[in-house]
């Protein structure tokens with residue numbers, strides 16, 4: 001089972017991916033998170049991509065596809081993959097189709113999380129992240145238990161550099177120009193499901209999981225749940 005989440009920055013993809021991957025035992029592949037971890041580690045890859053990320057620019061396709069390929073080839077006991085933040089361009093979408101085909105897989109569902117622009121700005125400007133374990137918080141909607149400290153590892157929370165307003169505006173423009181056209185690509189393949197992402201995280205999770213549940217069937221031969 002391969003599921004994609006598409007949405008502008010601030011649509012809440014990260015939060016949904018965490019919940020959905022646990023609920024359905026899906027291996028999450030979040031390119032933004034993977035790259036941020038590499039930047040923190042100061043790895044060769046991290047050093048290569050840091051400049052693009054800080055400026056809110058897209059990292060070159062070949063680097064991203066290499067990251068995704070390696071993550072997918074790790075293997076796992078999960079039922080499949082949940083992709084967040086990839087693909088972001090038509091070229092990446094084609095590369096993903098190719099990569100999956102080579103492994104005998106295909107995309108089953110693509111969720112398009114729609115959120116109004118003023119709400120996106122409100123969410124991103126209040127977003128805080130733990131620089132150690134990457135858990136997400138919000139100064140109004142999802143406060144840490146102790147002021148400005150991560151609930152899990154007690155590290156002081158920070159604002160991502162690319163969550164600053166001028167960078168956010170650039171990322172939103174890139175989303176409209178590069179990523180939004182992908183919706184049509186997947187709609188034509190009848191894989192796209194529109195989700196109203198303006199509500200609370202629980203409500204968005206309920207919409208997505210209701211859709212997945214109504215499309216899952218249980219295969220008693222393989223002892224696995226599959227999409228109908």
Ligand code: AMP
Pocket residue numbers: 009031032033035052053054056057058059060064084085086087088092162171
């Ligand atoms: P995100 O957390 O998904 O908003 O990603 C943060 C940053 O990582 C983006 O602004 C890009 O610089 C980079 N990035 C993540 N995924 C991709 C991708 N699929 N293609 C190019 N750049 C990406």
